[in-house]
Amino acid sequence: xxxKMHITITVxxxxxxxxxxxxxxxxxxxxxxxxxxxxxxxxxTSHCGACTVTLNGKSVKSCTMxxxxxxxxxxxxxxxxxxxDALHPLQVAFKEHHGLQCxxxxxxxxxxxxxxxxxxxxxxxxxxxxxxxxxxxRCTGYQNIVKSIQAAAAEMSAxxxxxx
Amino acid sequence: xxDEVDTREDRVANLKGMGCSxxxxxxxxxxxxxxxxxxxxxxxxxLFGDFVxxxxxxxxxxxxxxxxxxxxPGVLAVLTAADLEPLGLHWMPTLxxxxxxxxxxxxxxxxxxxxxxxxxxxxYAAADGIEAVVVEYEELPVIVDPFESLKSxxxxxxxxxxxxxxxxxxxxxxxxxxxxxxxxxxxxxxPTEEVIANAEVVAEETxxxxxxxxxxxxxxxxxASMDKVNGKLTxxxxxxxxxxxRTVVSLISGIEEHNIRVISPDIGGGFGNKVGAYPGxxxxxxxxxxxxKPVKWIEDRMDNLMxxxxxxxxxxxGKISATPEGKITALRCQVTADHxxxxxxxxxxxxxxxxxxxCTGSYDIPxxxxxxxxxxxxxxxxxxxxxxxxxxxxxxxxxxxxxxxLAIELGMDAAELRRINFIKKEQFPYKAALGWEYDSGDYxxxxxxxxxxxxxxxxxxxxxxxxEDFKAGKTRxxxxxxxxxxxxxxxxxxxxxxxxxGLGMFDSCEIRxxxxxxxxxxxxxxxxxxxxxxxxxxxLASEIxxxxxxxxxxxxxxxxxxxxxxTYGSRSTPVAGAATAMAxxxxxxxAQMIAAYLLEVHDDDVEFDVDRFVVxxxxxxxxxxxxxxxxxxxxxxxxxxxxxxxxxxYDPPNMTYPFGAYVCVMDIDVDTGVPDIRRFYxxxxxxxxxxxxxxxxxxxxxxxxxxxxxxxxxIAYDNMGNVKTGTLMDFxxxxxxxxxxxxxxxxxxxxxxxxxxxKGVGESxxxxxxxxxxxxVQDAFRAFGLRHTNMxxxxxxxxxxxxxxxxxx
Ligand code: FES
Ligand code: FES
Numbered sequence: 001x002x003x004k005m006h007i008t009i010t011v012x013x014x015x016x017x018x019x020x021x022x023x024x025x026x027x028x029x030x031x032x033x034x035x036x037x038x039x040x041x042x043x044x045t046s047h048c049g050a051c052t053v054t055l056n057g058k059s060v061k062s063c064t065m066x067x068x069x070x071x072x073x074x075x076x077x078x079x080x081x082x083x084x085d086a087l088h089p090l091q092v093a094f095k096e097h098h099g100l101q102c103x104x105x106x107x108x109x110x111x112x113x114x115x116x117x118x119x120x121x122x123x124x125x126x127x128x129x130x131x132x133x134x135x136x137x138r139c140t141g142y143q144n145i146v147k148s149i150q151a152a153a154a155e156m157s158a159x160x161x162x163x164x
Numbered sequence: 165x166x167d168e169v170d171t172r173e174d175r176v177a178n179l180k181g182m183g184c185s186x187x188x189x190x191x192x193x194x195x196x197x198x199x200x201x202x203x204x205x206x207x208x209x210x211l212f213g214d215f216v217x218x219x220x221x222x223x224x225x226x227x228x229x230x231x232x233x234x235x236x237p238g239v240l241a242v243l244t245a246a247d248l249e250p251l252g253l254h255w256m257p258t259l260x261x262x263x264x265x266x267x268x269x270x271x272x273x274x275x276x277x278x279x280x281x282x283x284x285x286x287x288y289a290a291a292d293g294i295e296a297v298v299v300e301y302e303e304l305p306v307i308v309d310p311f312e313s314l315k316s317x318x319x320x321x322x323x324x325x326x327x328x329x330x331x332x333x334x335x336x337x338x339x340x341x342x343x344x345x346x347x348x349x350x351x352x353x354x355p356t357e358e359v360i361a362n363a364e365v366v367a368e369e370t371x372x373x374x375x376x377x378x379x380x381x382x383x384x385x386x387x388a389s390m391d392k393v394n395g396k397l398t399x400x401x402x403x404x405x406x407x408x409x410r411t412v413v414s415l416i417s418g419i420e421e422h423n424i425r426v427i428s429p430d431i432g433g434g435f436g437n438k439v440g441a442y443p444g445x446x447x448x449x450x451x452x453x454x455x456x457k458p459v460k461w462i463e464d465r466m467d468n469l470m471x472x473x474x475x476x477x478x479x480x481x482g483k484i485s486a487t488p489e490g491k492i493t494a495l496r497c498q499v500t501a502d503h504x505x506x507x508x509x510x511x512x513x514x515x516x517x518x519x520x521x522x523c524t525g526s527y528d529i530p531x532x533x534x535x536x537x538x539x540x541x542x543x544x545x546x547x548x549x550x551x552x553x554x555x556x557x558x559x560x561x562x563x564x565x566x567x568x569x570l571a572i573e574l575g576m577d578a579a580e581l582r583r584i585n586f587i588k589k590e591q592f593p594y595k596a597a598l599g600w601e602y603d604s605g606d607y608x609x610x611x612x613x614x615x616x617x618x619x620x621x622x623x624x625x626x627x628x629x630x631x632e633d634f635k636a637g638k639t640r641x642x643x644x645x646x647x648x649x650x651x652x653x654x655x656x657x658x659x660x661x662x663x664x665x666g667l668g669m670f671d672s673c674e675i676r677x678x679x680x681x682x683x684x685x686x687x688x689x690x691x692x693x694x695x696x697x698x699x700x701x702x703x704l705a706s707e708i709x710x711x712x713x714x715x716x717x718x719x720x721x722x723x724x725x726x727x728x729x730x731t732y733g734s735r736s737t738p739v740a741g742a743a744t745a746m747a748x749x750x751x752x753x754x755a756q757m758i759a760a761y762l763l764e765v766h767d768d769d770v771e772f773d774v775d776r777f778v779v780x781x782x783x784x785x786x787x788x789x790x791x792x793x794x795x796x797x798x799x800x801x802x803x804x805x806x807x808x809x810x811x812x813x814y815d816p817p818n819m820t821y822p823f824g825a826y827v828c829v830m831d832i833d834v835d836t837g838v839p840d841i842r843r844f845y846x847x848x849x850x851x852x853x854x855x856x857x858x859x860x861x862x863x864x865x866x867x868x869x870x871x872x873x874x875x876x877x878x879i880a881y882d883n884m885g886n887v888k889t890g891t892l893m894d895f896x897x898x899x900x901x902x903x904x905x906x907x908x909x910x911x912x913x914x915x916x917x918x919x920x921x922x923k924g925v926g927e928s929x930x931x932x933x934x935x936x937x938x939x940x941v942q943d944a945f946r947a948f949g950l951r952h953t954n955m956x957x958x959x960x961x962x963x964x965x966x967x968x969x970x971x972x973x
Contacts, residue, residue: 023288032286037204038197040432042381043465047892050381078197087196095191098861102693103194104381104432110195129900136892138381138433139693141864142900 007071011036012080026062026070027051030077038078038107042136049135052108053077059115061134078107081114089152089159090114099148101139109135113149121160122153175774180713181706182920185857188698190691199430202385202402207458210387211240213451214290214461215444216280216297217471218272221308221542221885222320223301225268228280233296238289240455242297243281243447245269256416256446259439259664260516261335262345262507263323264545266443271304273320273505274544275885276470281447283459306885310479310502310539313343320505320540335507336516336538345507345538350521350598356533359494363485367573371565372954373558375477375502375543375879377469378550379897380692382432384472385462388448392456396423401445403428403720404438405730407688408667410722412441415665417449428720434692435869436548437473439510439732466890473510474543474879475550477502478558484566490574492585495529495597497562499536501547507538509547510732511554512662512669518554519653521598525563526607526651526823527585532597542885549732551869551930553654560650564935565952568647568942572951578943579620582649583611593916600653602821606849606913611649614825614847617909620645623829631947640835642947646828646940650932654924655738655820664729670815671739672726673747675704677808679797681790682714685747688728689740690720694862694926696736699854700744703920707748708755709775709789726811737854737924738915743814745919750810754796758808759787761801820915820923824848826936832944834971837963839875839941846932847909851923860908863929867906870933872898874941876958896958945969 004019009029016034030036030053039062042048046064053062054076062075082088090110093099100106109132116123116131123131128149129142137145170178180186193199230242245267248254255263268279282293307313307320319325324342326332331339336346360366386401397419403409406426414421431438444461451459463472479500485493501517503509511518517536524532549555567585571578586607587594594602623645630643659668672688685704689696697717705712719725728740752772759777760767763785770777778786787795795801796808829843846863853859876896880888889895914921934955941957942950948969953961966972 021288028287031203032206035206036197037201040201040382041203042383042432043892045465045891045893047897048381078195083196084192091195094195095187098188098857100191100194100693101695101861101865102381102431102433103190103199104201106194106199107197129903133899133901136381136897136899138379138435138869138897139865140861141866141868141906142903143864143905144861146900 005068007067009070009073009075011075012077020067022066022068024067026065026067029067030062036077036079040104040107042104047136049112050105050108052112052135054111054115059112078111081110088114089155090148093148093152093155097144097148097151099140099145105135105137109137109145116149117153117156122157172774179705179709179711179775180702182702182852182854184702184855186698186702186712186855188695190695190697201382201430201432202387202400203462205387205400205429207387207389210458210460211283211285211451211455212287212290213281213283213448213459214287214294215278215467216282216294216299218268218275218277218279220272220301220303221275222273222304222306224271224304225279226300226302229298230280232298233282233293236289236292236296238285239282239293240285241283241451242293243267243451248450251450253416253446253450256441257665258506258508260507260509260511261513264506264508266446274542275887276467276544278443281451283451283455306542306883308541308543308881308883308885310500310541313539313541314341316343320542343540345503345540346516348517348536349534351533352531353533356494356496356531359531360483360485360496363493364488365486365573366483367566367570368483369566369569369952370481371562371952373476373478373480373561374955375474376550376873376877377474377879377895378435378437378548379469379895380433380435380437383463383465383468384438384442384444385460386445386448387458387460388452389458390452390456396425397449398425398427399449400427400429402431402438404434404690404692404732406690406720407722407727408664408729409441411667412665413449426722428690431690431692434732435551436475436510436732438692439548440473440508442472465892469879469895470887470890471544472546473548474504474546475548476558480558480562482562482566484570486570486574490576490581490584492527492529494531495524495566496532497523497534501536501538502541502543503538503547504541504543504545506545508545510549512656512664514661515554518549518556520555520559522556522600522651522653523559523562524596524598525560526587526649528587528591529597534598543881551866552927553652553656556652557931557934560931561935564648564650564939568939569951572946578647579615582647583608586611601818602651603818603915603917604913605651605821605823606911607649607823610823610825610847610849610911613909613911614827614845618827618843618845641831641833642944644830644832644940644944646830646936646938646943648826648932648936648939650928651821651823652928652931653819653821654927655735655816657819658817659815667729668815669729670813671728671735671743672811672813673740673743674726674811675747675751675809677751677793677796679794681710681793683710684716684718685744686718686725687740687744688726689731689736692731694731694736695858699858700741702854703741703744704748707745708751709772735924737922738820738918739814739816741922742816742919743812746814747810747812750812751808754808755789755792757804758792758795758801762787762795817917820851820918822848822850822923822925822928824928824932826932828936828940830940830944832941832962834966837959837966839957839962841904844904845907845909846929847911848925848928849911849913850925850928851912851914851918852921853910853912854922859925862926863908864906866927866929867933868898868903870930871903871937872896874934874937874955874957876956878956
């Protein structure tokens, strides 16, 4: 058996330390080792985005990364984005604008969208469609996902303006 | 009391009942990553099972050596057919009356077939174990073409021939050849042929509706847990029909049904993929019994695309006859259906070709005949209804292409040809030539509304101009106008003719009202994204006068939910929705007696009004449903049992027939083959509308799956039987970038036989969308002589069409 590696990662603000085989994929670390089941698995080829997390500030498909490559990194998943006491505007907007159906793509979608809105705070429809093209949804046809992201962007800009 | 000052509108709004765009109650958990899908389930000591799969499409297995695999750290067991045989579980029945190998019994019939099941402590150990299993194969001739299969000496399935090597009867009658599964006919052959032979105008076409796959974002999987102490088996899984799965598991395992609990947790999309029973389920159950531990099996995407539940794969030949004015006189359809290695179609048992006999479409066609031949090949089994009622997508594609071809033959406008042949409003209920009785429709109104909305005449004028510009070298883009008008047949179905493995296709709802005026309703269906917890509560709110927000809807646990046949074929609203309304009406009937008692009047002197019973003629005297609920639990009312509960099992008298009119406008770059969807207008009539927001969402989703199928998505094989599209690299799933915005619209023609007039909508946009996208592509080339070309219209095939028509100079 291969030698295990010593890994330290911070997930949703909590530091985790463990020994893992070098072949362990980040998605399995999250889902099976740490019981963080928000990110999902929809493919084996890095196409669907269901497994999207934020790693050191960038959107990453956690199915295509070994946890060994994430050693020392800061990871954020849907669970860290918002919860019952403080929902993220995207979480509110997805419900308000029917941006989900089966919900399987949703954690990845919202996680990706948080980064998109950091990259481009007021994206055009085209920028949203392009920026979200790494996340597949089989249910919604995307129209309401685009709407949800637009609504959240407006909400966040308004809140930012009010704060300034 | 607040109630007394509220206006009637306030009270109606407060219920959030039928017709309102209530936000979904499911969304809180999904948006916060707290859904509970099968792969999220984790049990103490849970093991992980996975398959050794065949690399060959047709081969004899000469040996399986598991010894090395058992030495792999973490591997606990390896099951093969030899282990399952003593239990009688090496084969299992399919929903189509055939049987299927659970693990390869001496040979394999398709690439990816399950050969052995490795059970290990985790996924990685299972993968290591799979690597270490040594299987020796002896290759056999591979047949991937159904026409060749029907001529071949190669016997694919040894159980199809008798001792004299002559074919023996199959589940649906005599076989024409050893690789032939069934022939299914509808309508009148001789009269149809006669009308066509003597007709002034006949259009003929052969089309291939390619093989594809529902590919929900979550693959199939299960967790089986045999509790040996209590003798109870619990099975969690991605089941679109949990109750039917329980019965099937009981029948094949011999475990009594009360000792089996099947639970469908949250399901990440189904689209037909999760109706059938798969070898993974059986192997997980056996492995849990053998090891005494819970066993999880989850497909990866490649397993999913290669082995569970393909859709379509229909070769359809049609003849349609008409008068010179365009009145259709007869239709003939001959189908050769490729079912792969096992007939595992998920159709009602008496319908081996599903409801393909809806192929006369929305048109008043006096005479018709349909013949379907099912054939075995070395491809994966399935034949599921991918976002459609049983084979309805094929039927609608067929007729909507035949109409276009006939329009070309007649030199007529295809919109006008449809209009003059529609079944007229006053003809409903309409008995179609192939047997169905359409419940209601108003096709002309819908069609006129659609054509007006898109300004059809202006579009055609623009198209004419575009062709001129193209010929004059001013543009390299052609314009296509895709039309489709579809009639769906959903809501299977009446028990008298619809069953699956002998289980009648009714559905059910059980309601308990709590003393303080809230409620729980349990149904025999299961949501996979349709939002049942939201919409069924709305139906109930309107029926029983308690706010939807006070009603919990629960599905998917066979220990608590009443028996039902599940969710597929747009049957939840037509069947379970009806059961919900009927159960609600039972509650209301009892509430009426309680109200009358409380108000000290006769039962007939009170009437229901939104959320209360009022004394007729004296609206100030009333009891709200909340008050009545409390009284049901705290007052001794003479002649009335305490409590407020009801259950309804609903056997629909007929199917429902949603319909719609779609128009797609597309620009096609002749040099790259890239289509640009400029506009898509979708008018749906699904009868009474329960939640417009959810309907619209279903339409967007169904259209996007239609776009995928029409413009590129396919399961393709090479002639060795290798799957060429086994990953998302080659299997087309549209992203936000490829998908347009859709315009949705509606008319409302309620179903006359459904308690609330609803017809179902989830699948209409897929059924109507596929021919609409395809017709748009083909219409772009009509001016250059194209009659028909097969889907999927990916860029390469569109380019090729342009090339073959000489458009590249
Ligand atoms: S599971 Fe990671 S991209 Fe599909
Ligand atoms: S909501 Fe089902 S995959 Fe997006």
